[in-house]
Amino acid sequence: MSEPVAVDAMGGDHGPGETVAGAVVARRELGIPVVLVGHSGAVRAELTRHGAVGEIGVVHAEDVVPMTERGAGAVFSTTTSLTVGCDLVRRKEASAFVSAGSTGAVVSCAIHGIGRAPGVLRPALAIALPSVTGGATVLIDVGATSDPIPEMIAQFALLGASYAQLVLEVADPSVGLLSIGSEPGKGNRLTRRAGELLAGLPLRFCGNVEGHDVLAGTVDVIVTDGFTGNVVLKNVEGSVRAALTLVAHSGAAGAEELRAVARRYAPEAHGGAALLGLIGTVVVAHGSSRAATIARACAVAHDLAEGGVVTRFADRLTPEAAR
Amino acid sequence: MSEPVAVDAMGGDHGPGETVAGAVVARRELGIPVVLVGHSGAVRAELTRHGAVGEIGVVHAEDVVPMTERGAGAVFSTTTSLTVGCDLVRRKEASAFVSAGSTGAVVSCAIHGIGRAPGVLRPALAIALPSVTGGATVLIDVGATSDPIPEMIAQFALLGASYAQLVLEVADPSVGLLSIGSEPGKGNRLTRRAGELLAGLPLRFCGNVEGHDVLAGTVDVIVTDGFTGNVVLKNVEGSVRAALTLVAHSGAAGAEELRAVARRYAPEAHGGAALLGLIGTVVVAHGSSRAATIARACAVAHDLAEGGVVTRFADRLTPEAAR
Incomplete structure (x- = not known):
């Protein structure tokens, strides 16, 4: 049995109510082993509501990094759910870490707490966006x-290509520069x-x-800067x-059909962005994530950890690229 | 009667066939005075096809700036349709210049040939995008x-606010930073x-x-860098x-209704982007412009010149902003 996915119970706009509910869904409906990281009192109160005390482990973290924290400041406390969660990955007590916290803070804590893969200058966030052609394109860095x-x-392109091999199952992904x-x-x-x-x-x-x-399916990977x-x-x-709202206003289509298209590109569609370039697996979920999105992020994190995505990157980072 | 709008006959992906046809539409259907700038032989051949020789003036320019030209190189020749067109504006023999040529080349030629407004560090391209709320948002620099x-x-924000006052008719436009x-x-x-x-x-x-x-109508002006x-x-x-294609594939809406939404955001919807911050009026049309788009760009240029948009900017550029 693999190590559990550590879930930041304190991150995101909706707090432990949604993150704990998401972890419960991941455990019960998706069969993914999870552990919650956060203030044990608050987390256990939520677990009690789901009748899940004892079913899902809790690792206590005294403090919370606020959503307004941009990054650098978050690494100096060793008692936040971000630093404790990343430390679980570093010590291999968790297979991956999922957080809906401030992106900048999660990235900073992951760099400092888990560490970059050999040769990697900076990590990048990757997302697979569905294209109109039916496939998907990996966008990196988001x-x-x-x-x-x-x-x-240049390194993000290599990371993105490795990610596309894993998630799109394309043997030799094409890469475009935005x-x-x-x-x-x-x-x-x-x-x-x-x-x-x-x-x-x-x-x-x-x-x-x-x-x-x-979204046109022109290439398998599109690389750009994080901004x-x-x-x-x-x-x-x-x-x-916007496009779907205008179609809806025109009365030309049924609401259900439009919602189906909207869901493909909604923030919660992809579960979360994979933070690539580290020696551990981290998934950053949208700050507005509800329980279902947190659960999907757990599944993404679990798959990435199982797929050995981290070791794949190391193989691709040639000395020239890593310079 | 105002001076004519000078139209670059040689710019764009489709050459004089479309640009001349666009100028003819602007003249005949929109009542806008135009003059064509380009190789007189090629331009007159197209005017002949429309029976418009003598109806629309031609200013000869021996050379063409290729669409692959990024910018700096284009200013060294004084015999291209870009430099000749900008010179007409500088000498006030044209009220404005419209080109579907390479954006970088048009911008460079306009800076050198027409000149920046007092205090302006660099010009910016502005476009008004329709929002779902029914209004529009000016995006600058595109x-x-x-x-x-x-x-x-910071200056682009001032230019964009002045543009919004003119085209959106908002007295005190709200500005957001992307x-x-x-x-x-x-x-x-x-x-x-x-x-x-x-x-x-x-x-x-x-x-x-x-x-x-x-597209959400959050603010009247969104300012960002040109990249x-x-x-x-x-x-x-x-x-x-992409969204409309997916709706069409789902069979949920009629093709005509979807096309109506698509047209709102098609490159040709806005005619062209206004190049702001110069002491003359320049409109950059999309490289793929067909005749109807060129005609609309002429109308935009004509309105900007008539609206005195150039002098409005000068009023807003305070010493602090112009530093």
């Missing part, structure tokens, strides 16, 4: 590293230099892609919702 | 300046510093907005198209 240097973006013109050399300084580096990597690099390619990637991810959600 | 410094983003978290201080280095500057400007600044706010803005603009187009 918010772990908002000011990367070009060498980091930019503002399809010709090589178009883009901002960061992107132009990243494009030069990507051309020299052992990757099926297809050059620049643009904003309209994100642009996060804006784009949320813009996809907002744009799809 | 691609003129891909590597701005924070002071430029970032990756709603709390102040979230974002990349560029955005965090820009946010500090924006807080000190004579603007109704509402703090950070996120990718899902672009992120261009990616977002194209992502809106692609995401809306």
Whole structure:
């Protein structure tokens, strides 16, 4: 039996009420071993409501990192649910860590508490977005590293390609660089230099892609910096919702059919983003996650840990890429 | 009678066939005075097809800037349709210039050939995107300046607010800064510093907005750098198209109703982006523009020139903002 997935009971906009409920769903309905990390009093009160005391373990953490914490400040306390959760992964007492806490704080705590994989400069958050063609495209980085240097973006491409191999089951994923013109050399300084580096990597690099390619199934992996990637991810959600609202207002389609499309691109559709580049598995769930999303994030984390996604990255990080 | 709008006959993916047809539509159907700039032989051949020789003036330009030109290189030739067109505006022989050429090249030629408004560090491209709430949001910059410094983003906000006053007819437009978290201080280095500057400007600044706010009608103006803005603009187009394709596949709605929504966010919906911050009026049309889009871009250019949008900016650029 594998180690449990550690779930941050304190993270997210809705607190232990939703995170504990999510862990209960993951355990009972998805059969995933979980352990809750957070203030034991609050967590046990929620477990009692579900009749799950004794069924799901609790690791006490005295403190909580507020959702407004951007990152660096969160690593100095060893008693928060974030630092305690990451420590469980480091000590291999948990197979993975799931949190709906502040992205910046989760990333900082994961870097410091779990550690980067050998050669990795910075981790990146990856999400698989469904495309209109029926497949999916991995978008990386969606918010772990908002000011990367070009060498980091080149590494994100390698991390994204490994992730696509695992989650999309594509043997040799195609990779596009998100930019503002399809010709090589178009883009901002960061992107132009990243494009030069990507051309020299052992990757099926297809050059620049643009904003309209994100859902078009143009490539298997789209790589960008964490600022642009996060804006784009949320813009996809907002744009799809806007389009469907307009169709609904026109009275042209049934509400149920529209909801089905909306769900594909809702924040809770993907469960959470995989934080890649560490020597342990971490999944960052949306801050607004409800119980079902937390449960799905547990399933993603469990699959990643089982799939050995961490060791796959190490194989791909060539000395040139890791420079 | 006002000076004509100069139309770049050579720019765009489809060449004089579409640009000349667009100018003819602008003249005949929209009543806008236009003059075509390009190789006179090629332009006259197209005018002949429309029976419009003598009806629409032609200013000869010997050379063409290729669509792959990123910018700087385009300013060194004085014989291209871009430099000749911008020169017409500078000499006030045209009220505005419309081009579907390479954005980078148009921006460079406009800066050098027309000149920046007093105090403006760099121009920015603005587009009004319809929101689900029925109004619109001005997105600025969508691609003129891909590597701005924070002071430029603060100026873009002032330019965007003036533009919103003109095109949205909002007396005191609200302005949001596109970032990756709603709390102040979230974002990349560029955005965090820009946010500090924006807080000190004579603007109704509402703090950070996120990718899902672009079509939600949250604010009247969303300001960002030209790289992120261009990616977002194209992502809106692609995401809306993807959502509607999925609805169509589900069979839940009629094709005509879906096309109506798609058209709202198609590249040709807005005619073109207004290049703000110059002492003349320039509209950049999408490279893939067909005749109808070129005609609409002429109408936008004509309205901007008539509306005195250029002089409005000068009034807003306070010494602090122009620093």
